[in-house]
Structures are given as C-alpha cells and as structure tokens.
Amino acid sequence: MVPTLIKDILVSEPDGKNITVCGWVRTVRDSKNLVFIQVNDGSCFANIQLTFDRNNPSDNANTDSIEAELKKLNTGASIRAEGLLVPSPASGQAVEVTLEKLTCLGVCPPEEYPLQKNKMSMEYLRENAHLRARTNTFGAVYRMRNQMAFAVHSFFQERGFQYINAPEITCSDCEGAGEMFQVTTLSMEKIAEMGVKAGLGGMKIKDAHKIVDYSKDFFGKKANLTVSGQLEAETLATALSRVYTFGPTFRAENSNTPRHLAEFWMIEPEMAFFTLEDDMDIQEEFIKYLLNWALTKCREDLEFFNKRIQPGLIEMLEHVVNSKFKRISYTDAIAELEKHADKFEFKPYWGCDIATEHERYLTEQIFKCPVMVYNYPKEIKSFYMKLNEDGKTVRAVDVLVPGIGEIIGGSEREENYDKLLAACKERNMDMSNYEWYLDLRRFGTVPHAGFGLGFERLIRYVTGMENIRDVIPYPRAPKLADF
Ligand code: 4AD
Ligand code: MG
Numbered sequence: 001m002v003p004t005l006i007k008d009i010l011v012s013e014p015d016g017k018n019i020t021v022c023g024w025v026r027t028v029r030d031s032k033n034l035v036f037i038q039v040n041d042g043s044c045f046a047n048i049q050l051t052f053d054r055n056n057p058s059d060n061a062n063t064d065s066i067e068a069e070l071k072k073l074n075t076g077a078s079i080r081a082e083g084l085l086v087p088s089p090a091s092g093q094a095v096e097v098t099l100e101k102l103t104c105l106g107v108c109p110p111e112e113y114p115l116q117k118n119k120m121s122m123e124y125l126r127e128n129a130h131l132r133a134r135t136n137t138f139g140a141v142y143r144m145r146n147q148m149a150f151a152v153h154s155f156f157q158e159r160g161f162q163y164i165n166a167p168e169i170t171c172s173d174c175e176g177a178g179e180m181f182q183v184t185t186l187s188m189e190k191i192a193e194m195g196v197k198a199g200l201g202g203m204k205i206k207d208a209h210k211i212v213d214y215s216k217d218f219f220g221k222k223a224n225l226t227v228s229g230q231l232e233a234e235t236l237a238t239a240l241s242r243v244y245t246f247g248p249t250f251r252a253e254n255s256n257t258p259r260h261l262a263e264f265w266m267i268e269p270e271m272a273f274f275t276l277e278d279d280m281d282i283q284e285e286f287i288k289y290l291l292n293w294a295l296t297k298c299r300e301d302l303e304f305f306n307k308r309i310q311p312g313l314i315e316m317l318e319h320v321v322n323s324k325f326k327r328i329s330y331t332d333a334i335a336e337l338e339k340h341a342d343k344f345e346f347k348p349y350w351g352c353d354i355a356t357e358h359e360r361y362l363t364e365q366i367f368k369c370p371v372m373v374y375n376y377p378k379e380i381k382s383f384y385m386k387l388n389e390d391g392k393t394v395r396a397v398d399v400l401v402p403g404i405g406e407i408i409g410g411s412e413r414e415e416n417y418d419k420l421l422a423a424c425k426e427r428n429m430d431m432s433n434y435e436w437y438l439d440l441r442r443f444g445t446v447p448h449a450g451f452g453l454g455f456e457r458l459i460r461y462v463t464g465m466e467n468i469r470d471v472i473p474y475p476r477a478p479k480l481a482d483f
Contacts, residue, residue: 003080007044014087014095021048021097024134025077025108028070035070035099039079042139045300049088049096050081058084061100069102076108076115076134122470129474129483137309140301141471144294144463148455151293152246152267155286161242161269166229168248171221171433174231175382179251180224181262186217225250228452229268231384231437234413237270237448238440244269246455254478258467259356259405261456263476270450276386276395276412279449280372283399283408284325286453287370291317294462302462310464316402317462325370330354330393333373336366353380354398359405370401383423384437385411397451404461410451417441 003022004012012019023041035052052070057063073079080103088096110116114128115135125132132138153163169183194211195203203211214221229245236243245268253260269286271278294302295317306313328336337348337358343365346355354362354373363371374397375388385394399408414420420441424431431438459471469475474483 003041005043006039006041006046006048009048009085009097010044010046010093010095012085012095014085016084016086018100019083019085019097021050021079021081021083022105023048023079025073025075025079027075028073030070037073037079037081037099039081040134040139042133042143044143045136045140045304046093049090049093050083050099050102051096052099052102058098058100061098066099066102069104072104072107074108074110074113076110076113077104078106078108079104122467126469126475133473136304138470140304141459141463141465142473143301144298145455145459145471147293147298148290148458148462149246151290151297152244152455154293155289156242156244156269159242161244162236162240164233164236164240164243164245165247166226166232166245166268168226168250169219169223170226170232171219171223172231172437173224174226174228174384176427176429177227177253179253180227181250181252183219183223183225184217186212227251228266230270230450230452233268233270233450234384234440234448235436237272237450238444238446241272242269256478258469259457259460261468261472261475261477262480264468264472265455267453267455268450270448272446272448274412274449275447276374276397276449279410279412279451280327280374280397283372283397283410283451284370287325287399287401287407288321290458291321291462295321298462305463305465313464320370320401323369325372325399326367327372327374328367329375330373330377331375333362333371337361340365351377351379356405359398359400360402363400363402363405368402370399373398373400378423381411383427383429384413384420386414387419387423395449401461403464404457406454407457407461408451408453410449412447412449415441415445415447417445 001020003020006023009019021039023039026038026040026047029036033054037050038047039050040047052066081099082101083097083099085095086098088094115131133142173180191212195208198211226249228249229247233243233245248263249266250263252262302314334348334350340361341347343361344357348358375393376396377392378387378394381394381396385396387394395412397410398406401407414423417438424434456468456471460468463471465471469477
C-alpha cells in the first residue's frame, strides 16, 4: 500500500482507522513499557509519533516482530509502519499512531551516520549536502523553494504571461561582463600540444590564439553557458506580448560571497508595451505576492525560520507586504549616500557602481524598506537599456532589499535601431552574434521592458538563511562543484 504523507496524516480525523506511514526516524524513546518513535517524511515540518505500549498493545499488534524491528532502529533509519490513527494525549500534536506492524527498511549505523552530531554548523552540513535535506532547517528551505517556484508560475499565469524557455547554450553575452563559462568539445590537451609544437617553430605569444580553430568546435564558433535568457525572451515577448523564463543561468564571477553563485536560477519576465514605470509597478506587485504566499502557505516552516534562523522574520515580511517601496533616481540616491560618505569603504560619487555596502545602507539605514533605484549612468549598465533624453542615463532599475541588497535588476529596452546600434558600437561588441537581436528593432519594434529576479536571493530573503549556498541543494561557486 502506498503510504499516506505525514502532512495529510497530521490533519486527519483520529478515528482509529488503519494507516501506513513511511519515513526516516528522528528519535526513538524506549522507556520500559512505552516506546515513542518520531518519524519524518519531509512532506511537512512536523513529525508523526508512533507509540507502542508493551502493557497494552493494539489487538492486532505483532509484538514479537515489533520488538525485533525496534532493535534495528536508530536516528536516520528508514521504516514502514502500520497502525491506528488515534487522538494524542501529548501536547503539541493532535494525533498519533498506535503501532501494529513495523518494518525497518534500512538501518542507519549511529557511529557512521554524519547527521548524528547535536549542533552541526552550516559548513559541516554543506560538506554533507547529500544528507542535509533530512535536517529540520534544510527540509524547510527546500519546501520553501518548492512553494516559491509554484508562486512564481501562479503570479504570471494569473496575469496572462506565457512561460517560455531560453537556451542554456548561446553565442551572445547579454550582460557584456565577460563572466561566461565556455562550452567546447575541443580538447585543451590537444591545443596545448599544438602550442608546444608551434612554439618550437618560433611562434609569437600574440599569435597563440590562432592555434584555436573554433570552426572545428562542436558549434562551429565560440559558445558559452548563458548568463541571462533576456535577449531570447525579448524575441518571444515581441510576438506573444507577455512572457517569462524560469531557469538556470551561469556566471563565472570569481565572487566568494554569501550572495553569489556560479549557477543560479533566474526568473525573467519580458513585457511588450511596458514602460520603466510599468516595469517597476509589476516588480513591486511580484515581490509582495511572493512574500504573501510565503506568509500564508508556508506558515509552519516560516515559524521555524522566525524562531531559529532570523528572529523577527515574519514581522519583517508582513511589514514589506504592507508598505510602499521607495523609488529614487540614481542621482538622488548618490546624493543621499554622499551625505553619509564617512560610513563607507568606497566613497560614493556620481558615476560609481552602487556597492553592496551602499545598497545595504540605503535600504537598512536610510529608508528601512525595499528601495527601487532607477535611471543609472549608461556607462555602468548594459548595452540594451533605453537611453534617457539626457543622453547620460538609461532606464534601468535595481530593487534593493534589507539584508540582501540587489534582488532584481531590470530595465526598459532600447527599441530604437540607431540608438541600440550606437550603444553596441560604443562597447566594441562583435555584431555578428547580435543581428537577430537588432532585427527586433527593424521589424515592428515596440517599447518593451523586463527584469530578472535571482531565485536564490529571494529564498534567502524569505527564509533568513545567511548564505546563498544554503538555499540551493547543490551550490556551485569558485572551487566548489561537489556532488
Ligand atoms: O542584474 P542582473 O545581472 O540582470 C540581468 O541578468 C538582466 N538580463 C535581467 C533582465 O532584465 N531580464 O541579474 C538579475 C538578478 C540580480 O538582481 C540578482 O538577484 C541575480 O539575478 N543574480 C545572482 N544571483 C546569484 N548569484 C549571482 N552570481 C547572481 N548574479 C545576479
Ligand atoms: Mg544587476
């Protein structure tokens, strides 16, 4: 019989009906006549309690067999149990299961089990990432990830957006920051061999790149893992009107920080006929929708985060849902920061990139709420952003939130062919890979806008987890690709 999930058992009527439970043992308490087993199957935070009363076993209980199986149980062992669902006399739980049948499916030797220690550090659990989903913290994190993914689809589907898939392998560089992982089937060893041979023939260092012939590579040209699905999303938005991607993106930034991953998931909506203001409106609506979903549909896990991970988390999320985000131009934001220049390692000035310390100061000290900074100097933003009439700033927006910093980056796109081409030329881009992108401006161009939300930054925000490496099952970062 397929077992009933513990989350469903816990809300069932305790009418003495027969029930099958499967899961992993959290604790076994065996005191003379009474045995209590706490079992968790990850379907919810709470455990179900199985009880076995030696003095008063259930009529159908196979007591000898139960005793034999009990001897095999330790924390981490997997079991299948059958019994009767009854009201629980213990406080904190409405129901429990009176054991009739018990099978240990897999033993778990305590002296070897990595999750035996009482207080395990996040670093230790990261090294044991294949088992950490069995802890309270990571079970809750992964359930929250699941709920937030569902909420993302729900938000866009309710609003007439179509879910699309951008390629993972591409020859374009959306962000132009050169942080790409190359995808190749050329053998590095072969190329090195050729270099050594050519070197023997008196080849100069500056000619070394000629040894690599990309026409012989799998795709016939230099290809990489995508840093963003935006450019391709634009091609579909200028046909389907409102679209969104939700998939993995890759950045070879050498950033060892609690907010950067080399592989992260991004949600990128793209909307035809939207201005920057429309873009900002839907960003604010989107974030509030997601936080509200967490508050209403993930209550049990959220209460755990609130108690154990970030005290005050629930109140903070409730406050954000009910407050208006601050919108401020880059120029005004810099002026604000300059008033507090003594607080920063990097002194802010007009034209500088807004650093993490500035982002946090704006949201945590000055405005104490999410802040949308818009109209950035064109030099510090990407080629595709729409130029303002001042000729100096572009219609970009970053959403900054307390504790996290940047959570969203977005913009209105340059829909004018000549201006877009000029922006590409200023950046010395190789246009052979972007002709298709320019075509959107040649044929039926429209104003349009979009944004990217970093999924793991969102999960950090709603769980209070400190390190981004602890909100994705298997984090990828510099020198880290285990599992
Ligand atoms: O600001 P970014 O680079 O914007 C884009 O990629 C645009 N193409 C989005 C668009 O307009 N369609 O990245 C968007 C978001 C950031 O705000 C951040 O939340 C997240 O992606 N992000 C990262 N998350 C984890 N690790 C990294 N290394 C990240 N880099 C960006
Ligand atoms: Mg950004």
